[in-house]
């Protein structure tokens with residue numbers, strides 16, 4: 018069952034002289050208790066898609082159409098007050114720049130206890146017990162003494178865990194994690210992925226994971242959506258995606274993943290287009306080795322490859 022469905026979301030930015038569209042008919046669904054990874058190169062619209070769900074988009078951005086259905090209700094027609102209740106209580110966010118979500122003036126423990134007070138209505142010893150449990154869950158050692166540290170006394174990986182602990186204490190139904198491991202080294206990346214996986218499995222929380230790193234998610238994610246230049250170009254369950262990727266962009270991303278078989282790595286030629294760049298037809302066509310005439314004229318619509326696998330490419334018959 019889908020807990021969250023984004024349907025035909027269109028968003029753009031107002032520039033001084035023009036309005037430039039950044040998201041084009043973005044649609045995906047997150048199943049209850051599953052992890053969906055949205056993958057794609059920098060600037061393809063991952064963060065804007067995530068922030069639209071929470072309605073935390075920049076002032077110059079505007080959602081022009083679409084629906085975001087959470088538990089059967091459209092979040093785009095909620096009032097700001099209703100959204101404030103949903104943020105944190107129902108849908109928690111681990112933002113792309115985690116350092117901005119810790120206040121340097123308060124201890125990490127005080128910040129965590131505040132969240133526990135608001136979202137779990139606990140105080141005193143009971144709240145502290147919960148805080149220690151949350152630190153234990155994200156594997157912060159010596160949890161009790163660590164609670165009295167200030168953010169600057171934590172390493173990067175430790176700060177990221179503290180933020181995940183805060184998100185955990187919200188008891189939210191959905192956790193949105195925007196590049197939660199990018200600033201961390203490879204061993205810590207794997208630990209954070211394990212923690213997210215445990216949260217999903219133990220608490221039945223649904224996780225929307227945003228990343229540019231397909232290799233990182235392959236072991237953990239249930240479903241994958243690939244974004245390119247503001248569109249979802251392919252989506253499929255994990256196994257189906259890795260065994261039968263059909264979009265040339267997905268195939269190119271997969272070829273650029275390091276394997277341990279010593280194969281030569283391929284990089285994707287060229288750059289994704291800027292918002293100001295006009296490309297007719299499929300936006301991947303200038304970089305696509307299979308490009309034909311129709312690709313330069315028409316925008317490929319989603320085609321069903323199997324019942325739960327869609328891909329937007331004219332190659333698919």
Ligand SMILES: Nc1ncnc2c1ncn2[C@@H]1O[C@H](COP(=O)(O)OP(=O)(O)OP(=O)(O)O)[C@@H](O)[C@H]1O
Pocket residue numbers: 030039057058059060061062063064065066075077113229291292
């Ligand atoms: N405040 C803004 N004003 C104008 N354009 C913006 C703004 N924020 C983002 N954009 C543009 O919107 C598009 C999508 O940006 P978004 O941040 O969603 O990308 P992303 O996939 O999250 O990239 P990254 O992997 O670098 O985080 C990009 O072209 C970006 O330049």
Ligand SMILES: [Mg+2]
Pocket residue numbers: 063064065113195
């Ligand atoms: Mg981003």
